[in-house]
């Protein structure tokens with residue numbers, strides 16, 4: 001059966017990427033190593049500011065831990081009557097400060113970059129200044145002339161809404177119909193204007209982009225085309241090496257690292273994968289996870305059409321409980337890069353997201369939102385092909401800590 005028929009069947013599938021290159025030149029893409037270094041330095045310049053306005057961050061660094069999850073591994077093996085070869089770890093981006101999801105990496109980076117550029121252009125700031133001055137009233141007044149706009153299924157809006165409001169920007173978030181009510185409520189409580197659409201993510205982005213372009217003092221954060229968002233995520237991928245080194249986990253030719261990343265438009269997982277590749281080369285194998293109803297990246301890469309094809313073109317409805325992954329068309333930047341860096345991609349049914357959600361909560365007492373559990377099918381898929389105990393499987397938990405108690409309880413009961 002060809003790949004389109006397999007996706008149409010809505011069965012869970014894994015696809016291995018025939019275009020994967022073990023050692024590509026990382027400068028051959030629209031993102032290069034120089035860009036990543038600049039992003040790292042920029043985040044560093046902002047650490048005193050972040051530490052001051054978000055004391056919950058450690059030293060102004062927006063980062064999350066990695067946990068060993070033995071009990072979850074056993075639980076999965078029992079539920080699915082299968083064996084997972086190797087070690088199972090969880091990256092806790094659900095605990096990222098400020099936004100409680102992976103979007104705290106890309107979204108916050110891009111807003112800070114924009115703020116810095118505005119001030120540098122006006123001669124109001126020097127890159128050697130202590131950025132804690134940005135909390136002064138005169139800067140807040142300056143920023144209040146500008147509006148930031150973004151289209152979102154939920155979490156990107158949260159991330160950008162929270163940081164922009166903190167800096168002093170006006171913010172408008174354009175939300176697709178799948179955005180959860182609690183995410184809209186939380187944003188409104190922070191003074192963010194939320195515009196709701198009865199349509200999917202692509203339409204919310206398109207409308208937002210159009211409205212923003214008509215206002216010279218408005219800046220649109222374009223999840224479908226943004227290099228800046230992508231760069232914010234790369235830093236997270238690069239930092240994994242030090243974390244695993246500190247845990248005594250070796251990654252080399254004989255001890256590969258398999259990373260499973262939930263994918264929507266592809267910027268978050270794509271950026272992380274790019275960062276991982278920079279530090280680990282071919283010793284890391286990256287896999288993207290998407291809902292069976294929204295396999296945007298798998299479809300774009302497998303057909304070679306990237307963003308020129310949508311899941312709707314093959315008759316899928318793009319409806320999923322995984323709001324962070326409810327995307328029908330991948331980002332062209334992420335597609336171009338992942339075409340060479342991605343080892344494979346797989347799909348997962350919504351029903352399974354809930355099975356993993358409960359299993360993780362019961363075994364490890366960790367709550368993740370549905371989107372964030374998509375990676376867990378990865379070790380099951382790859383263990384049928386790679387039966388080696390020296391593999392480290394890392395599931396990227398992409399969000400969950402901001403989910404309100406009542407909503408959590410609903411998920412745990414389903």
Ligand SMILES: *Cc1c(COP(=O)(O)O)cnc(C)c1O
Pocket residue numbers: 101102103155156262263264265266267268269270324325369371372398399
């Ligand atoms: C946004 C999001 C993703 C995927 O990121 P993309 O950049 O859209 O691919 C995964 N999980 C969660 C919880 C998200 O909010």
